[in-house]
Amino acid sequence: MRIKSTSEAIRIIHNCAVSYRDNLMNKNALFVTDGRTEADYFEVLFRPENFLHLTGVKTNLEASLFLYTAINRKLSPSSFTIDYKGTARMKLEILPRLMSIHTLARMIGDYDNTKPLLITDKFAGTVTMAMGFVYSNGIYIPNTALKLDIRDITSKATRFKIVAIFVKPRGDDKYKQLTYIAKGLTIDNNILAPLLREKVDAENLTADFSIPRKSSEK
DSSP: OOOOSHHHHHHHHHHHHHHHHHHTTTEEEEEEEOOSSSOEEEEEEEOGGGHHHHHOOBOSSOHHHHHHHHHTTOOOTTSOBOOTTSHHHHHHHHHHHHTTHHHHOOEEEEBOOOSTTOOOSEEEEOSSOEEEEEEETTEEEEEEEESSOGGGSBOGGGOEEEEEEEEEETTOSSBOEEEEEOTTOOTTOTTTHHHHHHHBOGGGOEESSOOOOGGGGO
16 A cells, blocks of 8 residues: 555544554553563553654644544644655555554564664564554653564564563553464463463453463363
């Protein structure tokens, strides 16, 4: 998909703003990686003001207002500017899929600082798209989106496979929603056990699919 007009960009931003509100806004996501001997994790928060940075467009609107204007489908061609030959166009091309980062991400790694003008700390994504996160006020928040293979922008030593993803409203103490688990892994796997005790309400866990457990294998 190549974006060639402002009307097309507006349509994408409007649709993605609604998806961001429904899937990510004011929620924490817990990306669990395979680690070495036990699971490790990477925790992020999606705030209303972070959406603008993912679009790559420039606007005079305050960041949160930009999101809510887009949710209400009231952006106009004068609301923002976009570089159709640069990174903003490429961000919008993969933005619809990134609104499901909480189900689609398969790898996480530290940014390798190969792009001089890009400031971020970590990336989560796939071989076709990546969302960048920066550490701010004690939590990682999204601050960029790239149409790239995550392996090309993260250091190999810090790159790990994602084996499970959990989501919760930001005010909840523990995670109760499972949105992804790697094939062949059960939720009560010994590798996950320490993490589950600390971060996840395993007894009340829900998912849009059948949660794999050891007992189901008998």
